[in-house]
Amino acid sequence: xxxxxxxxxxxxxxxxxxxxxxxxxxxxxxxxxxxxxxxxxxxxxxxxxxxxxxxxxxxxxxxxxxxxxxxxxxxxxxxxxxxxxxxxxxxxxxxxxxxxxxxxxxxxxxxxxxxxxxxxxxxxxxxxxxxxxxxxxxxxxxxxxxxxxxxxxxxxxxxxxxxxxxxxxxxxxxxxxxxxxxxxxxxxxxxxxxxxxxxxxxxxxxxxxxxxxxxxxxxxxxxxxxxxxxxxxxxxxxxxxxxxxxxxxxxxxxxxxxxxxxxxxxxxxxxxxxxxxxxxxxxxxxxxxxxxxxxxxxxxxxxxxxxxx
Amino acid sequence: xxxxxxxxxxxxxxxxxxxxxxxxxxxxxxxxxxxxxxxxxxxxxxxxxxxxxxxxxxxxxxxxxxxxxxxxxxxxxxxxxxxxxxxxxxxxxxxxxxxxxxxxxxxxxxxxxxxxxxxxxxxxxxxxxxxxxxxxxxxxxxxxxxxxxxxxxxxxxxxxxxxxxxxxxxxxxxxxxxxxxxxxxxxxxxxxxxxxxxxxxxxxxxxxxxxxxxxxxxxxxxxxxxxxxxxxxxxxxxxxxxxxxxxxxxxxxxxxxxxxxxxxxxxxxxxxxxxxxxxxxxxxxxxxxxxxxxxxxxxxxxxxxxxxxxxxxxxxxxxxxxxxxxxxxxxxxxxxxxxxxxxxxxxxxxxxxxxxxxxxxxxxxxxxxxxxxxxxxxxxxxxxxxxxxxxxxxxxxxxxxxxxxxxxxx
Numbered sequence: 001x002x003x004x005x006x007x008x009x010x011x012x013x014x015x016x017x018x019x020x021x022x023x024x025x026x027x028x029x030x031x032x033x034x035x036x037x038x039x040x041x042x043x044x045x046x047x048x049x050x051x052x053x054x055x056x057x058x059x060x061x062x063x064x065x066x067x068x069x070x071x072x073x074x075x076x077x078x079x080x081x082x083x084x085x086x087x088x089x090x091x092x093x094x095x096x097x098x099x100x101x102x103x104x105x106x107x108x109x110x111x112x113x114x115x116x117x118x119x120x121x122x123x124x125x126x127x128x129x130x131x132x133x134x135x136x137x138x139x140x141x142x143x144x145x146x147x148x149x150x151x152x153x154x155x156x157x158x159x160x161x162x163x164x165x166x167x168x169x170x171x172x173x174x175x176x177x178x179x180x181x182x183x184x185x186x187x188x189x190x191x192x193x194x195x196x197x198x199x200x201x202x203x204x205x206x207x208x209x210x211x212x213x214x215x216x217x218x219x220x221x222x223x224x225x226x227x228x229x230x231x232x233x234x235x236x237x238x239x240x241x242x243x244x245x246x247x248x249x250x251x252x253x254x255x256x257x258x259x260x261x262x263x264x265x266x267x268x269x270x271x272x273x274x275x276x277x278x279x280x281x282x283x284x285x286x287x288x289x290x291x292x293x294x295x296x297x298x299x300x301x302x303x304x305x306x307x308x309x
Numbered sequence: 310x311x312x313x314x315x316x317x318x319x320x321x322x323x324x325x326x327x328x329x330x331x332x333x334x335x336x337x338x339x340x341x342x343x344x345x346x347x348x349x350x351x352x353x354x355x356x357x358x359x360x361x362x363x364x365x366x367x368x369x370x371x372x373x374x375x376x377x378x379x380x381x382x383x384x385x386x387x388x389x390x391x392x393x394x395x396x397x398x399x400x401x402x403x404x405x406x407x408x409x410x411x412x413x414x415x416x417x418x419x420x421x422x423x424x425x426x427x428x429x430x431x432x433x434x435x436x437x438x439x440x441x442x443x444x445x446x447x448x449x450x451x452x453x454x455x456x457x458x459x460x461x462x463x464x465x466x467x468x469x470x471x472x473x474x475x476x477x478x479x480x481x482x483x484x485x486x487x488x489x490x491x492x493x494x495x496x497x498x499x500x501x502x503x504x505x506x507x508x509x510x511x512x513x514x515x516x517x518x519x520x521x522x523x524x525x526x527x528x529x530x531x532x533x534x535x536x537x538x539x540x541x542x543x544x545x546x547x548x549x550x551x552x553x554x555x556x557x558x559x560x561x562x563x564x565x566x567x568x569x570x571x572x573x574x575x576x577x578x579x580x581x582x583x584x585x586x587x588x589x590x591x592x593x594x595x596x597x598x599x600x601x602x603x604x605x606x607x608x609x610x611x612x613x614x615x616x617x618x619x620x621x622x623x624x625x626x627x628x629x630x631x632x633x634x635x636x637x638x639x640x641x642x643x644x645x646x647x648x649x650x651x652x653x654x655x656x657x658x659x660x661x662x663x664x665x666x667x668x669x670x671x672x673x674x675x676x677x678x679x680x681x682x683x684x685x686x687x688x689x690x691x692x693x694x695x696x697x698x699x700x701x702x703x704x705x706x707x708x709x710x711x712x713x714x715x716x717x718x719x
Contacts, residue, residue: 001542001543001545003543005543006539006543009543010536010539010540013533013535013536013539014536017533017535017536064590064591064703065590065591065592066591066592128390133348133350133390133393134349134352134353134584134587134588135350135555135556135559135560135584135587135588135589136588137587137588137590153568224532228533228560228563228564229563229593230532230559230560230563230588232393232588233393234393234530235532238528238530238531239532269533269536270535270536270539271536273536273537273539273540274536274539274540277525277526277537278525278526278527278528278531278534279499279525279526281528281531281536282528
């Protein structure tokens with residue numbers, strides 16, 4: 001491999017990582033933008049998404065890495081797993097919002113945030129007790145198709161991950177920008193009181209934000225499984241922390257900010273593994289976060305909703 | 310904490326309550342702690358290892374091996390669900406539990422060197438001997454670190470396995486001489502075991518003239534090793550050596566298979582587990598080498614009788630660390646016996662001294678005798694290679710790890 005090939009390969013690695021962080025960061029940012037709440041359950045909603053996707057794939061008879069599908073069956077199976085994972089996670093998000101967080105919305109202080117931490121541990125332990133703590137061999141039916149770009153290698157699954165992540169982010173952007181509910185979301189993010197006075201159903205908007213954010217976490221869980229062929233009960237913490245950092249780096253509450261933050265963190269992680277060694281990647285990622293926040297406290301792209309006092 | 314502890318199995322519990330034979334009601338109960346990582350990534354191995362002790366003490370109790378005494382095994386779990394593997398803090402708590410209860414006269418375990426490092430100083434202060442069936446970090450018995458791991462002076466950390474001081478270098482010899490490896494990249498998982506193993510491997514590899522292209526450290530909690538593997542691929546090594554356990558190992562196996570399928574890959578005994586086979590699966594695991602810091606005895610004909618008894622009791626076959634644990638248990642039984650015949654009460658101080666002097670000339674592992682540091686005098690490292698046998702369960706270590714020979718000392 002020439003050094004150009006290495007850079008290209010690390011860019012491919014970094015973008016794939018970044019795509020996952022971005023999707024996950026969107027969930028943090030959507031909920032924070034609308035409800036001003038950091039949803040720590042998001043870490044483990046993502047993990048549940050991966051587990052659900054795995055169970056769906058296994059229900060189709062896919063076990064391990066040795067059964068390869070192509071064409072329509074492949075698309076069908078993947079679509080089914082994506083949809084079920086997204087719906088289950090979206091459902092968890094809605095349930096969490098409606099029954100556990102809505103009653104706390106007017107309670108000042110950190111009660112709601114602590115509740116999300118509690119939910120996170122409940123999800124973690126439910127999966128731990130039902131599925132166990134061992135590393136799961138996530139089924140991967142994708143054909144081992146590989147494109148050679150010089151010495152660098154681009155695998156089908158990376159292309160697929162990019163396409164899916166882009167499509168989901170595109171759909172979300174369209175939803176927020178072009179639909180009525182999206183407009184209501186933006187209005188609520190800017191000023192919930194004014195939005196309510198203008199006839200926006202704030203409860204419905206908050207619930208939508210939870211649904212969308214959690215569904216994206218579900219999709220991200222599935223993508224993570226396909227990418228690493230692995231699911232494990234503690235997978236949410238490391239990925240979730242990076243994604244949360246991505247959301248803050250881009251400017252929490254800001255949708256394009258989360259995408260940019262995720263991509264940057266993915267690329268930085270790959271670059272620091274190449275140059276300094278993996279042991280340093282946390283230091284680089286979080287060090288950079290500190291520096292950015294010192295210079296630009298609202299994150300790279302700033303908040304979508306500037307004042308809500 | 311109490312809820313984590315359960316007596317290992319019904320028989321000893323029943324013995325303790327006097328159910329097995331009224332004649333034994335007057336027996337003194339002495340406790341033997343079995344401290345392994347019963348939760349998380351290493352749980353399956355822990356159960357298999359621990360059962361080696363269960364069978365030894367069951368048989369000893371049934372045969373009234375020590376007059377006037379009944380052994381009670383107490384299971385102590387040093388792993389936590391949050392850590393997903395052993396947790397040094399939990400290991401230290403377990404050590405304190407044992408030290409503070411005079412009924413404990415000896416212990417078996419731990420599986421992991423990181424746990425051993427947390428336990429050894431506490432056990433030393435309490436003068437409670439422990440025999441590890443699997444932890445292979447050399448520092449624990451190295452006189453250089455006596456201040457740290459046996460501050461009270463006497464050796465309390467005994468092993469029925471060799472150490473990484475041999476597992477690493479012997480494998481380096483094997484890779485240089487038998488596999489003809491000229492260039493290598495070395496990774497570890499930042500744990501005490503992994504770093505020690507990789508350090509020892511690296512020193513010998515360099516001595517043998519193998520070119521070490523680099524050394525890096527994996528974060529076991531991170532998911533992505535593609536970036537570091539890309540860096541390694543660019544250096545084009547013939548082989549990759551990984552010092553570490555399954556938590557990072559499973560992810561490494563998967564990603565290394567995709568990024569560098571044709572590189573020779575090897576690890577220590579941390580890569581010899583059902584978890585690696587199950588989590589990473591074929592085809593990714595195919596061709597990985599792993600070593601065990603003990604002789605490979607499960608295929609040895611003289612182990613057959615033990616293996617059959619074990620199978621009858623637990624419906625699975627023992628692995629080599631089951632046999633090291635079983636042998637450790639026999640050492641303890643022998644030591645207690647030696648104390649009992651002197652007529653003195655069986656205390657942990659006397660048991661420790663007795664363990665130091667035990668010799669089992671014909672154990673399943675060969676002659677067992679400890680040096681002044683608690684290490685075995687006779688050290689053998691076995692090499693295995695993962696080779697798919699589709700006729701057997703694909704997650705069964707006995708079926709899928711093929712014994713390929715002994716890694717030479719020197």
